[in-house]
Amino acid sequence: MDSFSADMESDAESELIDLGAVSMTALRELSGTVFRQALRHVMQQTVHPQVTAGGGSEAERVD
Amino acid sequence: MPVPTEDHTASDGFALHRLSWADFDDLARGVGRAGAVLRLRRAERSRRLLLLRALVEETTKIPELFGPLPSSDEAWELLARVQEKSPSALDLMLAHPYTGTWAGYTMRLLSDRITGVCPMWMHVGHLHALAAAAAIHAGLDFHTHIPLWNGGAMLPTLGLAQLAADSPWSVAEVHGQRGQVEVGNEAASVHLPPDLAEDAAGWWGIQRLTMRAGEHVLSVRLDDLDPYRGLYEPVLPQRLGPVEVDAWSALLDQAWRLIVHHLPDIAEAISAGIDSLVPRPAVPFRMPSASTGEAFGSAIIARPPDAASLAATLVHEFHHIGLGGLLHLIRLHNEDPRERFYTPWRDDPRPIGGVLQGVYAFFGVTEFWRAFARAGTRTPNRRAAFEFAHWRDQTWRVLGVLRDDPVLTPAGRRFVGGIAQRLGPWQDEPVPAELRTLVAAVGADHYAGWRIRYLRPPLEAVADLAAAWLAGRARPVATQLDIDRTPTPVPDGSWSPARADLIRLSVADPPNDRNVLFRTWSTVPGATAADFAYATGRFTDAARGYRAELAVDADRPAAWVGLGLALSGLGVKPAARALLRYPEVVRAVHRTIRTRTRTVPAPEDLAAWIGRFTY
Numbered sequence: 095m096d097s098f099s100a101d102m103e104s105d106a107e108s109e110l111i112d113l114g115a116v117s118m119t120a121l122r123e124l125s126g127t128v129f130r131q132a133l134r135h136v137m138q139q140t141v142h143p144q145v146t147a148g149g150g151s152e153a154e155r156v157d
Numbered sequence: 158m159p160v161p162t163e164d165h166t167a168s169d170g171f172a173l174h175r176l177s178w179a180d181f182d183d184l185a186r187g188v189g190r191a192g193a194v195l196r197l198r199r200a201e202r203s204r205r206l207l208l209l210r211a212l213v214e215e216t217t218k219i220p221e222l223f224g225p226l227p228s229s230d231e232a233w234e235l236l237a238r239v240q241e242k243s244p245s246a247l248d249l250m251l252a253h254p255y256t257g258t259w260a261g262y263t264m265r266l267l268s269d270r271i272t273g274v275c276p277m278w279m280h281v282g283h284l285h286a287l288a289a290a291a292a293i294h295a296g297l298d299f300h301t302h303i304p305l306w307n308g309g310a311m312l313p314t315l316g317l318a319q320l321a322a323d324s325p326w327s328v329a330e331v332h333g334q335r336g337q338v339e340v341g342n343e344a345a346s347v348h349l350p351p352d353l354a355e356d357a358a359g360w361w362g363i364q365r366l367t368m369r370a371g372e373h374v375l376s377v378r379l380d381d382l383d384p385y386r387g388l389y390e391p392v393l394p395q396r397l398g399p400v401e402v403d404a405w406s407a408l409l410d411q412a413w414r415l416i417v418h419h420l421p422d423i424a425e426a427i428s429a430g431i432d433s434l435v436p437r438p439a440v441p442f443r444m445p446s447a448s449t450g451e452a453f454g455s456a457i458i459a460r461p462p463d464a465a466s467l468a469a470t471l472v473h474e475f476h477h478i479g480l481g482g483l484l485h486l487i488r489l490h491n492e493d494p495r496e497r498f499y500t501p502w503r504d505d506p507r508p509i510g511g512v513l514q515g516v517y518a519f520f521g522v523t524e525f526w527r528a529f530a531r532a533g534t535r536t537p538n539r540r541a542a543f544e545f546a547h548w549r550d551q552t553w554r555v556l557g558v559l560r561d562d563p564v565l566t567p568a569g570r571r572f573v574g575g576i577a578q579r580l581g582p583w584q585d586e587p588v589p590a591e592l593r594t595l596v597a598a599v600g601a602d603h604y605a606g607w608r609i610r611y612l613r614p615p616l617e618a619v620a621d622l623a624a625a626w627l628a629g630r631a632r633p634v635a636t637q638l639d640i641d642r643t644p645t646p647v648p649d650g651s652w653s654p655a656r657a658d659l660i661r662l663s664v665a666d667p668p669n670d671r672n673v674l675f676r677t678w679s680t681v682p683g684a685t686a687a688d689f690a691y692a693t694g695r696f697t698d699a700a701r702g703y704r705a706e707l708a709v710d711a712d713r714p715a716a717w718v719g720l721g722l723a724l725s726g727l728g729v730k731p732a733a734r735a736l737l738r739y740p741e742v743v744r745a746v747h748r749t750i751r752t753r754t755r756t757v758p759a760p761e762d763l764a765a766w767i768g769r770f771t772y
Contacts, residue, residue: 105175105177106175107173108175108176108200108486110173110174110204110207110485111171111172111173111174111207112171116206117237117240118233118236118247121206121209121210126170128170132171133210136207136211137208137264137268139485143261143449144449144481144484144510145389146511147447148515149445149470
């Protein structure tokens with residue numbers, strides 16, 4: 095499934111909920127279907143993190 | 158609990174992060190402004206808050222996960238207090254790149270139910286270290302406990318207190334009162350200095366380097382301490398000495414001036430996008446660097462040999478960081494882990510995600526060297542012109558394959574199209590003919606080196622060719638070679654980038670002055686006399702040298718490709734064509750013949766024979 099609005103004319107909309115106006119205290123109490131989906135979405139993203147490494151051979155990795 | 162939606166699209170009362178297509182297209186074209194980067198940062202903040210909540214929820218189910226440390230509730234309450242007193246202190250901690258890597262790493266441990274580098278309570282308990290550091294930034298009075306790894310108590314963004322400890326994994330207490338902070342355990346205590354960036358007894362401060370060029374400022378932490386500063390696993394501190402810090406400071410200062418001078422339009426965005434560097438030791442003739450999408454704002458960089466290299470690397474990593482943030486918002490390609498692409502910046506086959514990242518990062522590198530080369534003063538900068546021509550050619554080549562790949566989403570195709578809009582016109586910009594020849598040689602060298610190691614020619618075709626050769630035929634019957642095959646993940650032989658290194662050394666010299674190359678070629682790792690002969694244009698000597706190398710080791714990839722390059726330099730077209738276009742076939746046929754007869758053909762005779770019917 096594509097993770098953004100397919101309408102190329104409007105803004106690109108993500109699956110990430112905006113917590114800019116949410117306090118830590120409020121965040122602890124959030125619940126609901128959309129919030130649960132958002133949690134699953136970011137947890138899923140951690141399964142395969144994007145890692146980039148270059149400029150050296152295997153023996154010269156900086157990581 | 159629903160959240161006010163402001164001007165965003167509401168979904169069940171929640172607002173969703175959005176990005177305008179104008180910002181998206183600007184990022185694709187490499188002209189994204191600081192505002193677009195800050196919008197990516199805001200999204201990262203939300204993402205990290207969600208991960209914090211998810212981690213606390215997961216660990217609350219199993220209170221013993223926190224071991225000897227307090228529960229997650231205590232850390233959360235401290236973070237809430239921080240936010241009440243100083244929202245910016247909380248934001249600083251959420252923006253810290255290694256808050257992201259810690260959250261991702263620990264979430265993977267919890268999801269997979271495995272233990273990491275340390276006991277699980279050390280990893281989940283890092284939440285207390287983040288809360289303590291935020292409380293120190295906020296100037297709160299507080300008391301908590303944090304993990305102690307090999308005697309080091311890390312306070313992210315601030316520094317590391319060193320305490321004696323009997324166990325590799327234990328606990329330290331942190332007290333903050335009226336601006337004074339003490340970290341201690343039963344064996345010792347450390348009073349943090351007033352200026353936390355300064356070292357003191359038992360304290361290593363994280364140093365901040367601030368570079369100024371005109372009105373543009375780049376301010377970064379030089380983080381050699383944070384356990385989550387690496388790509389994959391937590392790592393112990395690797396403290397830089399004062400001389401190394403000075404060297405980094407000088408290099409960064411010069412590199413920042415170069416960026417501001419040559420790419421003033423994106424300097425502000427780079428400043429918004431990079432806030433932490435992980436310094437690593439220099440690697441001769443290499444410029445390794447790395448980043449992860451989980452650490453928005455951070456790059457791991459080996460100490461470069463000069464400021465221009467560092468400037469190019471900063472631009473490169475800035476592109477990776479920006480794309481990493483964008484990919485958290487918008488899917489540009491579907492999941493496809495198959496390592497099926499050739500890229501000139503890696504020796505191994507890459508999956509589409511790595512290819513997209515590489516194309517975007519080297520598009521940035523191309524732009525930097527282009528601007529540097531065009532700024533040409535009285536003496537044109539040969540190195541900048543060479544690097545520009547090399548990276549524009551190679552990035553364009555890969556982009557041409559990538560843009561039609563069905564795994565890209567519509568947004569992915571739009572993004573790649575945006576890169577192409579800028580990169581395409583650069584293909585026609587003039588570069589001195591002498592440098593174009595060298596660029597072509599470096600490109601052909603790497604591509605042939607990749608083919609010979611990662612492509613396996615069809616067994617039937619190899620057998621046909623070997624049989625035809627042994628039968629003395631002018632050509633085999635109906636052999637088809639020009640099929641793009643899927644690369645194998647395991648290389649058939651090792652590779653040496655020595656020839657490319659030597660060519661770069663020759664480029665660094667003024668024309669007709671090869672002092673640097675002659676003086677230093679033997680220090681290039683893996684360089685042979687044949688490589689040196691090739692880099693100095695002595696193609697007959699080079700071909701002789703590669704024949705001798707193959708007589709010793711008939712499988713050596715770099716010798717087969719080197720022979721092809723040397724023969725190309727001599728104008729021996731059919732043999733050179735086969736060796737550079739189908740080196741894997743020539744070597745495989747040679748191997749087969751060796752198993753069937755004692756009369757081993759000369760490599761170039763066989764290559765010339767195959768080259769007569771391959772194009």
